[in-house]
Amino acid sequence: MPKLTAPDAPVREWLDAIKTRHSRRSYDGDPVSSDTLDSLEEFCASFRPSPVARAVLVREAPADIFTGIVGSYGRVTGAPSAIAFVGTIGAPGVDMSIGYTGEGIVLEATRLGLGTCWIGGFFKAARVSEILQLGGGERAFAVSPLGTPADVFSGFEKAVKTVKTVQGTPRKSAEEIAPGYTSWVPWARAGVEVARLAPSAINRQPWRFRYEDGRVICAFDGAETAQRISKKLDCGIAMLHFEMGARGAGVEGTWERLDHASDVAHFRLT
Numbered sequence: 001m002p003k004l005t006a007p008d009a010p011v012r013e014w015l016d017a018i019k020t021r022h023s024r025r026s027y028d029g030d031p032v033s034s035d036t037l038d039s040l041e042e043f044c045a046s047f048r049p050s051p052v053a054r055a056v057l058v059r060e061a062p063a064d065i066f067t068g069i070v071g072s073y074g075r076v077t078g079a080p081s082a083i084a085f086v087g088t089i090g091a092p093g094v095d096m097s098i099g100y101t102g103e104g105i106v107l108e109a110t111r112l113g114l115g116t117c118w119i120g121g122f123f124k125a126a127r128v129s130e131i132l133q134l135g136g137g138e139r140a141f142a143v144s145p146l147g148t149p150a151d152v153f154s155g156f157e158k159a160v161k162t163v164k165t166v167q168g169t170p171r172k173s174a175e176e177i178a179p180g181y182t183s184w185v186p187w188a189r190a191g192v193e194v195a196r197l198a199p200s201a202i203n204r205q206p207w208r209f210r211y212e213d214g215r216v217i218c219a220f221d222g223a224e225t226a227q228r229i230s231k232k233l234d235c236g237i238a239m240l241h242f243e244m245g246a247r248g249a250g251v252e253g254t255w256e257r258l259d260h261a262s263d264v265a266h267f268r269l270t
């Protein structure tokens with residue numbers, strides 16, 4: 001079974017980025033410095049935890065990539081650049097791998113001082129394919145705007161953040177996503193606390209964790225519905241967060257994909 005791990009990730013910096021990151025949809029339109037773009041482009045090329053997912057920097061992003069519908073979810077304005085999260089169509093574990101890989105890029109962009117927002121719903125996948133000249137075997141699963149956020153939250157952003165928390169949007173309690181977690185070993189508890197802060201489509205927070213025989217299993221709640229964005233993609237994002245939390249607590253481990261029912265992967269110490 002394919003494994004996911006990020007042994008070279010800057011754990012402390014990404015843990016800091018996790019605390020400050022939240023989705024930004026309004027940008028000031030100014031170009032990002034070419035040094036910063038070079039650095040992120042290099043990171044996109046080197047951060048390849050999975051053979052079936054990759055991130056590509058779009059240095060000059062045409063505004064029509066983001067086709068938000070006025071008054072609905074997903075309006076992005078003024079973003080000078082973007083990142084496209086590209087995966088191999090139909091490959092086992094592709095959604096999970098896109099989430100895990102993409103969140104690494106999002107955290108690195110945050111560390112570099114850029115605003116981001118996962119956009120899986122309202123964007124023009126065909127336009128992205130054309131810009132990146134993707135072959136038939138790949139498609140963009142999601143994109144993120146990239147740039148300097150406009151100082152003031154837009155009306156839409158305010159509407160999304162009706163309940164303020166440290167993260168900007170509300171999160172389920174750790175007990176809700178990992179019942180009984182207070183009795184788990186310290187690294188597993190730390191992992192859950194960091195996973196809980198992960199972004200997810202429409203903030204649905206579908207990830208659930210359980211501790212069994214010294215390993216932690218990540219599953220999604222309810223059914224994998226016909227929604228456009230797979231819950232496994234959300235799980236991949238939360239898995240990267242979990243790993244940073246666990247490594248911050250001093251252990252090394254790897255996620256291994258599972259393929260039964262709603263179980264997505266398990267994390268075992270290495």
Ligand SMILES: Cc1cc2nc3c(=O)[nH]c(=O)nc-3n(C[C@H](O)[C@H](O)[C@H](O)COP(=O)(O)O)c2cc1C
Nearest residue numbers: 022023074118119120121122169199200201202203
């Ligand atoms: C896979 C994925 C897809 C998303 N798609 C969209 C989208 O299409 N439009 C949008 O405005 N936000 C989108 N979001 C952002 C979520 O609404 C946001 O992450 C969530 O509400 C939590 O808020 P936070 O990121 O500020 O912590 C998406 C997030 C994820 C993880």
